[in-house]
Amino acid sequence: MNLIDWLIQTPVGNVAFLAIAIFIVGVLVMSNAKKQREVERHNAKVKTETELWMANIETLLEEIRDELRAKRRQDD
Numbered sequence: 001m002n003l004i005d006w007l008i009q010t011p012v013g014n015v016a017f018l019a020i021a022i023f024i025v026g027v028l029v030m031s032n033a034k035k036q037r038e039v040e041r042h043n044a045k046v047k048t049e050t051e052l053w054m055a056n057i058e059t060l061l062e063e064i065r066d067e068l069r070a071k072r073r074q075d076d
Helices: 003-009 011-075
Strands: none
Touching: 003 011
């Protein structure tokens, strides 16, 4: 009787096969959860950087508007 026959045909083999399957699924779930946390951490970092860039751009636009208004007043 080879290993596969033993796993399929005996109750102890069935339990061993089930234990191996549960272990493999557990490892895959944990690996996926770890990758998901890494992705969420990266997305949060990108969101923060994007918000900083947007704030800087808004500040620059306000400065440009103020300069243009000052120039218009000066020209009038």
